[in-house]
Amino acid sequence: MNLSSVAIGQYMPGESLVHRLDPRTKIMLSLVVVVALFIVKSAWAYAALGALIIGTVMASRVPLKMVLRGLRPLLFVMVLTFGLHLFMDPGEPIFRIGKIVATDKGLAQGLITVARLSLLIMATSTVTLTTSPIAFTDGLESLLKPLSFVGVPAHELAMMMTIALRFIPTLLEETDKIMKAQMARGADFETGNIAKRARAMIPILVPLFVSAFRRADELAMAMEARCYRGGQGRTRLRQLRLGTLDMAALALVIAYAVTVVAVL
Amino acid sequence: MKPVIRVENVSYTYDGGGPGEVDALLDVSLEVAGGELVAVIGHNGSGKSTLAKHMNAIFVPTRGDVYVLGMNTRDESRLWDIRQTVGMVFQNPDNQIVATTVEEDVAFGPENLGVPPTEIRRRVDEALSIVDMTGHEKSAPHMLSGGQKQRVAIAGVIAMRPRCIVLDEPTAMLDPVGRSEVLATVRRLATDEGIAVVHITHFMNEAVLADRVVVMEGGRIALEGTPREVFSQPATLRRLDLDVPQVTELAYELRAAGAPLPRCPLTVAELVDDIAALVGKGARQS
Numbered sequence: 001m002n003l004s005s006v007a008i009g010q011y012m013p014g015e016s017l018v019h020r021l022d023p024r025t026k027i028m029l030s031l032v033v034v035v036a037l038f039i040v041k042s043a044w045a046y047a048a049l050g051a052l053i054i055g056t057v058m059a060s061r062v063p064l065k066m067v068l069r070g071l072r073p074l075l076f077v078m079v080l081t082f083g084l085h086l087f088m089d090p091g092e093p094i095f096r097i098g099k100i101v102a103t104d105k106g107l108a109q110g111l112i113t114v115a116r117l118s119l120l121i122m123a124t125s126t127v128t129l130t131t132s133p134i135a136f137t138d139g140l141e142s143l144l145k146p147l148s149f150v151g152v153p154a155h156e157l158a159m160m161m162t163i164a165l166r167f168i169p170t171l172l173e174e175t176d177k178i179m180k181a182q183m184a185r186g187a188d189f190e191t192g193n194i195a196k197r198a199r200a201m202i203p204i205l206v207p208l209f210v211s212a213f214r215r216a217d218e219l220a221m222a223m224e225a226r227c228y229r230g231g232q233g234r235t236r237l238r239q240l241r242l243g244t245l246d247m248a249a250l251a252l253v254i255a256y257a258v259t260v261v262a263v264l
Numbered sequence: 265m266k267p268v269i270r271v272e273n274v275s276y277t278y279d280g281g282g283p284g285e286v287d288a289l290l291d292v293s294l295e296v297a298g299g300e301l302v303a304v305i306g307h308n309g310s311g312k313s314t315l316a317k318h319m320n321a322i323f324v325p326t327r328g329d330v331y332v333l334g335m336n337t338r339d340e341s342r343l344w345d346i347r348q349t350v351g352m353v354f355q356n357p358d359n360q361i362v363a364t365t366v367e368e369d370v371a372f373g374p375e376n377l378g379v380p381p382t383e384i385r386r387r388v389d390e391a392l393s394i395v396d397m398t399g400h401e402k403s404a405p406h407m408l409s410g411g412q413k414q415r416v417a418i419a420g421v422i423a424m425r426p427r428c429i430v431l432d433e434p435t436a437m438l439d440p441v442g443r444s445e446v447l448a449t450v451r452r453l454a455t456d457e458g459i460a461v462v463h464i465t466h467f468m469n470e471a472v473l474a475d476r477v478v479v480m481e482g483g484r485i486a487l488e489g490t491p492r493e494v495f496s497q498p499a500t501l502r503r504l505d506l507d508v509p510q511v512t513e514l515a516y517e518l519r520a521a522g523a524p525l526p527r528c529p530l531t532v533a534e535l536v537d538d539i540a541a542l543v544g545k546g547a548r549q550s
Binding site: 133162165166169170173214215218219221222223225226228229233234235236237238239 | 359
């Protein structure tokens, strides 16, 4: 097993208009679309919002396949909810399997729920596929900053995300090293039932945790040595700037979403 | 020149009064001036790392005082001024890089100081060029070699415009290539940038590059002088269980065997010159 091949995030670098949008614009717009998805009820509205999302994906030149891949982990949930709606909702029967009756209203409701879930994931995936994790973190910090007056630790959250992103590859590398060291001494991670394999992970997790704590300790010292004392009075190398492109995108998408909610 | 760092009769006791009480430093005094490269060598437990951590107020002395540009490290109100004046580079490059790209990490220090963005940009570019890492601005730290990572860590400190940089065994985890890259950078910091540099190491041949060598043993300074002065005392060094550089060792063996070598060579080139001179003279005489 080669752990270094694990992809972090799913950012697809590019130069399209969507890529060039300010991360705050993208986060806000995905929120607008998500809210709209929860308000609308008609099939036409879902089609309109779906067209908006797919249009954005096209404009970003990210293969649609990558966006659809995000749906895979939720496939089971979608099939389950669809099935539950189809067979459990009251309505006119369409067909029956033994004693279980599928209804027309169930079918409609099931389709709507599946559409809502898929579009939700596609909208958020579009953001993460076109925004680098660093830009995303910056955007989130900037958006949450007004909330820090009510106690939302905006800077701390962003710093935690940055450090996590920074250390995921390092810790994966270390896990790989520890596993190889244990395998060289005869440890077996590949055979046996789940319980046995889980037990085999203990000799990996213990040194990994010990080392992670040591790293955290050293990192804290190094950060303090470089005058880190929280978000107060901190400046940033990269400044986020809302350009005309962002204004245009915000105006257009919000107008579109409002129209869809109001009309359809 | 006025010293940047003045260590005056410092003693430090770990876990004072507790069961694990250890005297890590005993009455140590040391001054470091701008543009000077001081190597501190010694075994594990000799107190060299403890000494380093006194220089930017990570530790405060049990007895004695440490002054950074006249600021006492006991004065908590000056803590951040002191940390800005004395930069610190640690042993493990992986555990001191904070950000996900090289330029973001170099910018981390200036960002903490509240430097304006355009000025940060300028400092980042300058610091990366000093450590010879221009062109790696957007690289992810985990894709770099050990030597490159350590040079990024050094750039991160340079970008804060410190007057002194303390490097605590910066080469201990590096391969020979990375080690020589970092050493060349360390030497340049003192010579070209006029920064006071304290290089903590346990490699004897790294101390050769320094202007002054301080040998620590059991929490005290056992020996101090230019590399040549220190390494021309092989008996003392051996008593302290420290090696002299291989080439110096060879010169001693030769001298013991009767070769009239004029000085204690520190580099292979020096010894080659000396031997060439000797052989040339002999050839002319016969």
